[in-house]
Amino acid sequence: MKSLIKKNRIFKQILITFLLIGFFIPMIAVSAAPTVDINPTKPKPEQSITITVVVTDETTDAVHFLIQECEGTSLCHQQQNITLNKENNQAYSGSFTLEYPKATYMQYTLNVHTTDGWTKYDENTKVDLDLSTSNENGDNNVEDSPGFEFIVIAFSIIFISLFMYKRKR
Amino acid sequence: MKKKILPIILIIVIIITGILSGCTTTNQNNSTNGTNGENFLFELPDSTEVELKEYRGKIVILDMWATWCSPCQYQMIELKKAYDTYSREDLEILSINVDPDETNQDILNFIELFSEHGYNLNWIFGNEIDDTAKYKKELNSGIPSICIFDRDGEILYKHVGVMLYDTFPDNWTGEKVLLKEKIDEYIN
Numbered sequence: 001m002k003s004l005i006k007k008n009r010i011f012k013q014i015l016i017t018f019l020l021i022g023f024f025i026p027m028i029a030v031s032a033a034p035t036v037d038i039n040p041t042k043p044k045p046e047q048s049i050t051i052t053v054v055v056t057d058e059t060t061d062a063v064h065f066l067i068q069e070c071e072g073t074s075l076c077h078q079q080q081n082i083t084l085n086k087e088n089n090q091a092y093s094g095s096f097t098l099e100y101p102k103a104t105y106m107q108y109t110l111n112v113h114t115t116d117g118w119t120k121y122d123e124n125t126k127v128d129l130d131l132s133t134s135n136e137n138g139d140n141n142v143e144d145s146p147g148f149e150f151i152v153i154a155f156s157i158i159f160i161s162l163f164m165y166k167r168k169r
Numbered sequence: 170m171k172k173k174i175l176p177i178i179l180i181i182v183i184i185i186t187g188i189l190s191g192c193t194t195t196n197q198n199n200s201t202n203g204t205n206g207e208n209f210l211f212e213l214p215d216s217t218e219v220e221l222k223e224y225r226g227k228i229v230i231l232d233m234w235a236t237w238c239s240p241c242q243y244q245m246i247e248l249k250k251a252y253d254t255y256s257r258e259d260l261e262i263l264s265i266n267v268d269p270d271e272t273n274q275d276i277l278n279f280i281e282l283f284s285e286h287g288y289n290l291n292w293i294f295g296n297e298i299d300d301t302a303k304y305k306k307e308l309n310s311g312i313p314s315i316c317i318f319d320r321d322g323e324i325l326y327k328h329v330g331v332m333l334y335d336t337f338p339d340n341w342t343g344e345k346v347l348l349k350e351k352i353d354e355y356i357n
Contacts, residue, residue, distance in 0.1 A: 068237060071311075074343045075330040076238040078310040079268060107237065124237050 032056055033121055034063075034112055042130045045069075045103045052093045053084055055112060062113035063092040069103035077103070098129075105129055206322020211265050211295040214273040219295065222322055227261045228355050230348075231316040233297075235268035236279045240331050244313040245283060245290055250334040251348055252292050259356050262292040267312060271296070315348070319355060326351055 037052040053063050063084040070076040077100055084092035098106065105128045110121040208222045221229065232248060234241035245264070252262055266276055273296060280290050317326040328346065335349040 070239065071330075072342070073240050073243055073331060075240050075311040075313060076235075077312075079235070079237070079270075109237070 034110060036108075036110060036122060036125075038108075038127065040130075042128065043098060043106075044130045045101050046098050048095055048097045050093065050095045051082065051084060052087075052091060053110060053112075054091050056090070057112070057114045058089065059115040060092075060112055064111040064113075065094065065096075066109040066111060067096065067106055068108075069098060069100045069106050071100070071102045072104045103129055104131060207318060207324055208322065210298040211263070212273070212298050213293070213295050214276050216273065218298065219293075221263070221318070224261050224263075225322055226320050227257075228255075228259060228320060228352060229318040229322075230260070230262045230352075231318065232262060232264040233267045233312050233314040233316075234264055235266055235312060236271055236275050237268070238312050241313040242283075244315075244331050246288060247332065247334040247348060248292070249288055249290065251352060254349075255352065255356065260352065264290075264292065264294045265297050266295070267297050269297070317351060317355060325355055 034053050034055045037054075039050045039052070040047070043049045051065050053065070055063065063086075065082040065084055066079055067082065068076050068079045080096065082094050082096050084094040087093050105126055107124045107126045109123045109125070112119050112121060206222065206225065208220055210218055210220050212218055221231075230248070230251070232244060234244065248262055248264070251260065276294050276296065280294060283290050311329045313331060315326075315328040315332050316324055319325050328344070330343055332346065332348045333341070333343075335347055337345060337347075
């Protein structure tokens with residue numbers, strides 16, 4: 001009986017150990033590659049974007065962001081090489097204003113320099129641009145609000161109806 | 170005295186006339202041989218340097234591209250149609266990579282990738298050395314860009330963006346000029 005309990009405990013420990021290893025290994029594997037954040041995530045043509053790159057290699061001393069703007073299946077414009085500025089030990093950032101009004105997507109490649117030399121990441125990663133024809137700054141909020149207004153109105157109606165029903169009773 | 174001077178003057182006149190006629194003949198020869206046409210230098214994947222003027226006597230399509238350019242890949246398929254249609258005596262295609270960061274190996278990898286998908290890009294590929302950039306700048310830095318040269322190296326046509334060979338797809342929003350029409354016009 002005791003040996004059975006003991007075997008069960010050992011089995012549980014082994015299982016937990018494997019689960020933990022399985023949980024943490026992907027985190028270690030993924031964190032080796034830099035992460036790229038583009039703000040806004042879906043920019044409009046001719047909009048300014050902010051690029052933030054988080055690196056994990058402590059020997060990183062330069063990060064370049066290569067970007068091309070393309071117009072559908074028609075053509076791509078000259079590649080631009082943006083040198084990102086070091087913000088802290090791990091983060092590099094920079095900004096860029098998209099140039100071409102007819103661009104429909106952009107694609108980028110990350111170049112990171114460490115003691116091992118230059119390494120490319122995310123080669124030719126495509127980012128579709130927002131081609132919706134919205135007006136100036138405030139109008140986007142106007143487009144979003146009707147949805148929220150309807151929710152508030154609906155809840156108000158429900159609560160008022162419940163209140164009135166209870167009062168009648 | 171006069172008798173001595175006259176022959177000397179005559180000899181000088183003959184010499185000057187000979188020099189002037191020689192210059193005139195030289196100019197005529199230049200225009201006949203087409204050495205007034207365009208020229209630029211590029212490098213083949215095996216690092217051999219080649220010039221445009223080596224292709225005098227043929228219609229030459231200069232295709233400016235880069236491996237990262239998706240429309241340029243589309244253009245390759247259209248160029249393949251042209252290359253398979255016309256004889257090598259009439260037409261040559263030069264696909265010159267205009268990205269200074271790309272190497273000969275990048276070009277070879279690109280060709281290999283197309284080969285794996287059933288497209289044999291069997292025309293001339295190279296890396297830009299000089300002067301192709303001037304055509305790229307004239308064409309607003311967009312690629313793919315096409316320049317067509319006549320048999321004497323004179324530039325006939327320039328186009329920015331993909332140039333289809335003989336058919337427009339239904340959803341085509343680009344310029345409606347076909348490569349086949351241009352080639353036929355210039356070859357004939």
